[in-house]
Amino acid sequence: MPTYTPRAGDLVRDADDEIWFVYASEAHPTHLYGINASYDPGQTGQPIKTVATQWGPLRLEHRPASITS
Numbered sequence: 001m002p003t004y005t006p007r008a009g010d011l012v013r014d015a016d017d018e019i020w021f022v023y024a025s026e027a028h029p030t031h032l033y034g035i036n037a038s039y040d041p042g043q044t045g046q047p048i049k050t051v052a053t054q055w056g057p058l059r060l061e062h063r064p065a066s067i068t069s
Contacts, residue, residue: 004060006032006048011062014055022048 006012008024012034020034023045035045052058 004058006034006052006058007063008032009064010060012058013061014051014058016055018055019061020051020055020058 004012006022008022008029010022012020012022014020018036018038020036022032022034025031025033032048033045034048034051035043048058
């Protein structure tokens with residue numbers, strides 16, 4: 001099974017079939033976080049590595065097409 005490598009903008013599913021949105025910190029674009037519907041608006045999410053450890057394995061559900069200008 002291929003290993004999933006998260007990227008900002010991905011939608012992923014955890015082991016419980018919950019959807020998570022992966023995003024990057026504006027100040028530190030290499031720091032990835034995950035947030036899902038169980039979090040209240042305004043929450044900062046959790047580091048994606050923590051999400052993968054606690055609720056993984058994570059499976060890629062959708063990756064947006066690359067935007068080039």
